Amino acid sequence: MFWRSVVGKLWFTFLLLVSFVLFVLTVMLLEFFENYHIKESEDNLTDLASNISHFIEDQELEIGLEISWELLDDITGAMVIVGEKEPYYSPEIESSLELPVSFFLKDEELSKVLTEQERVRKIIEVSSSKNNKNSRVLVIGAPIEKNDGEVGAVYIFQSLQAMQKTSDSTTKFILLAAGIAIILTTIFAFFLSTRITAPLRKMREVVFEAARGKFDTKVPILTRDEIGELATAFNQMGRQLKFNMNALSQEKEQLSSILSSMVDGVITFNRDGTILITNPPAERFLQHWYFDLEGKAVEAEAVPQDVMELFQWAVDTEQEQVGEFSVQGRYWVVIVSPLYNKKFIRGAVAVVRDMTEERQLDKLRKDFIANVSHELRTPISMLQGYSEAIVDDIAETTEEKKEMARVIYDESLRMGRLVNELLDLARMEAGHIQLTNEKVEVHSYIQRIIRKFQVLAKEKGIRLLYDQYLDDAIGLFDPDRIEQVLTNLIDNAIRHTPEGGEVRITAKTDEKWFHIEVSDSGSGISEEDLPFVFERFYKADKARTRGRSGTGLGLAIARNIIQAHKGHISVQSKLDHGTTFTFLIPRISG
Numbered sequence: 001m002f003w004r005s006v007v008g009k010l011w012f013t014f015l016l017l018v019s020f021v022l023f024v025l026t027v028m029l030l031e032f033f034e035n036y037h038i039k040e041s042e043d044n045l046t047d048l049a050s051n052i053s054h055f056i057e058d059q060e061l062e063i064g065l066e067i068s069w070e071l072l073d074d075i076t077g078a079m080v081i082v083g084e085k086e087p088y089y090s091p092e093i094e095s096s097l098e099l100p101v102s103f104f105l106k107d108e109e110l111s112k113v114l115t116e117q118e119r120v121r122k123i124i125e126v127s128s129s130k131n132n133k134n135s136r137v138l139v140i141g142a143p144i145e146k147n148d149g150e151v152g153a154v155y156i157f158q159s160l161q162a163m164q165k166t167s168d169s170t171t172k173f174i175l176l177a178a179g180i181a182i183i184l185t186t187i188f189a190f191f192l193s194t195r196i197t198a199p200l201r202k203m204r205e206v207v208f209e210a211a212r213g214k215f216d217t218k219v220p221i222l223t224r225d226e227i228g229e230l231a232t233a234f235n236q237m238g239r240q241l242k243f244n245m246n247a248l249s250q251e252k253e254q255l256s257s258i259l260s261s262m263v264d265g266v267i268t269f270n271r272d273g274t275i276l277i278t279n280p281p282a283e284r285f286l287q288h289w290y291f292d293l294e295g296k297a298v299e300a301e302a303v304p305q306d307v308m309e310l311f312q313w314a315v316d317t318e319q320e321q322v323g324e325f326s327v328q329g330r331y332w333v334v335i336v337s338p339l340y341n342k343k344f345i346r347g348a349v350a351v352v353r354d355m356t357e358e359r360q361l362d363k364l365r366k367d368f369i370a371n372v373s374h375e376l377r378t379p380i381s382m383l384q385g386y387s388e389a390i391v392d393d394i395a396e397t398t399e400e401k402k403e404m405a406r407v408i409y410d411e412s413l414r415m416g417r418l419v420n421e422l423l424d425l426a427r428m429e430a431g432h433i434q435l436t437n438e439k440v441e442v443h444s445y446i447q448r449i450i451r452k453f454q455v456l457a458k459e460k461g462i463r464l465l466y467d468q469y470l471d472d473a474i475g476l477f478d479p480d481r482i483e484q485v486l487t488n489l490i491d492n493a494i495r496h497t498p499e500g501g502e503v504r505i506t507a508k509t510d511e512k513w514f515h516i517e518v519s520d521s522g523s524g525i526s527e528e529d530l531p532f533v534f535e536r537f538y539k540a541d542k543a544r545t546r547g548r549s550g551t552g553l554g555l556a557i558a559r560n561i562i563q564a565h566k567g568h569i570s571v572q573s574k575l576d577h578g579t580t581f582t583f584l585i586p587r588i589s590g
């Protein structure tokens with residue numbers, strides 16, 4: 001763990017560096033010390049040797065030797081050979097340095113002092129018998145030439161052990177320095193670890209948090225160095241990221257809320273045709289489609305084949321494609337346009353619109369025109385036929401002519417009524433219905449309307465009855481409009497009731513409403529026709545009889561009037577037993 005950390009690596013590197021530098025330093029120092037020491041010793045010993053040789057040359061041998069031995073210190077030994085005599089060794093010589101004469105004479109270089117009167121210097125390895133250790137010895141030889149012509153040599157030798165000691169102490173010193181360096185490096189490493197690793201670790205935690213989507217945590221700025229700057233930069237980045245993420249998610253939310261609150265369905269496709277996004281209306285469309293398939297195995301992500309074809313077309317032609325489908329009795333228009341990723345098509349977006357109402361309106365409009373034309377055609381052809389008959393003098397008697405003129409008159413009345421009702425209805429449906437509300441004493445008001453029909457009812461042999469539970473109730477409504485409704489209802493009832501039947505008008509009231517009921521014992525309306533009687537132009541009795549037959553607009557107008565009064569109209573009927581129309585208007589209208 002420690003080795004993996006930055007500080008560990010730094011620590012190790014520093015250690016390696018220090019060790020390396022110290023090692024090189026040691027080697028160089030030792031080399032330098034040795035050379036220096038040997039040079040020094042050589043110079044000293046050479047001086048010494050020439051001094052001794054001078055003494056021995058100038059003085060008596062005994063005295064010369066005496067003086068010479070005085071010059072030597074305790075680590076230096078000397079041996080003097082003069083002529084053929086036994087060699088003289090300095091008295092305080094170390095046993096290890098007691099080299100035999102033969103040693104000097106056999107050595108090719110050292111023997112040159114005697115043979116060729118040369119000065120020599122040499123470092124020799126001497127193995128001491130005591131501890132089996134080789135010690136190096138520096139030997140300096142100088143020739144002696146006495147006045148009497150006798151020749152000899154002086155060899156001075158010094159062990160280089162002393163130098164070993166110096167280098168040993170140097171090594172020790174360097175080791176100590178290395179130890180201190182290591183300790184210092186370690187301390188330095190710990191210092192670094194608080195200054196570098198700790199903030200780095202903090203930063204790492206925060207980065208992980210940020211990766212998990214938490215941008216709020218801040219990196220503490222512990223130092224003012226690059227790491228501190230890094231922390232500042234990181235905090236800045238976090239802020240920026242948070243800001244950007246917020247902006248992004250806001251945008252996304254906006255987009256999704258736009259998508260979900262759209263009335264039109266939206267489906268986005270991948271290039272390969274898989275659905276990426278849908279919104280609720282689009283899902284409704286797909287649901288309808290799944291339902292239509294009724295159990296046929298489809299994948300959940302499947303799209304109607306026709307839509308898929310449109311998608312393929314859009315992708316292939318790179319152009320918007322429009323298609324229309326009817327699913328579950330509803331009409332859908334699908335517009336598929338390609339989605340670009342720079343220059344390439346990366347999919348397509350389909351906008352699905354429920355056009356059912358528009359289609360129904362279209363149909364209604366067409367039907368309306370057809371109905372109006374149809375309604376007008378009958379009276380017009382009658383007018384034409386009868387007027388032609390009069391012009392061509394087909395009628396012979398005045399009676400017949402009168403009869404024909406009567407038909408023409410009736411039909412023109414019917415046409416006028418139709419046009420008036422149409423206008424009325426059109427105005428109402430366009431929202432132009434104007435109510436002139438008045439206070440009305442309901443009981444006498446209804447009585448008055450019923451009175452209008454008494455004659456007609458008597459003519460047809462129908463009993464017209466009136467039940468009321470009103471107690472002088474006063475209503476607030478548009479009396480002319482409500483009269484229009486009641487007139488139509490009673491007229492219908494009388495028209496559809498055979499002789500001997502009865503039409504009963506009942507008026508009641510409660511706290512909120514006036515209930516007015518027109519029921520008859522007439523032909524009734526069949527169950528299939530019942531839901532449609534309030535539609536304009538709807539006629540349950542398809543046979544259009546001349547004269548008093550209606551236009552099919554009366555109930556549509558009645559419903560409009562009642563709705564304008566915030567009331568309610570309904571019908572109950574049983575074929576061949578009778579029909580009951582009930583309407584409710586609020587007691588306080590308005």
Ligand SMILES: Nc1ncnc2c1ncn2[C@@H]1O[C@H](COP(=O)(O)OP(=O)(O)O)[C@@H](O)[C@H]1O
Pocket residue numbers: 488492493494496520522523524525533538539540541549550551552553554555556579
């Ligand atoms: N009381 C009723 N009994 C039987 N059928 C009725 C009655 N009232 C209305 N209808 C049916 O409803 C249709 C629509 O009535 P309405 O809108 O008043 O048109 P219109 O009276 O001009 O024919 C009538 O054509 C008739 O077939």
Ligand SMILES: [Mg+2]
Pocket residue numbers: 488491492550551552554555
């Ligand atoms: Mg009518």
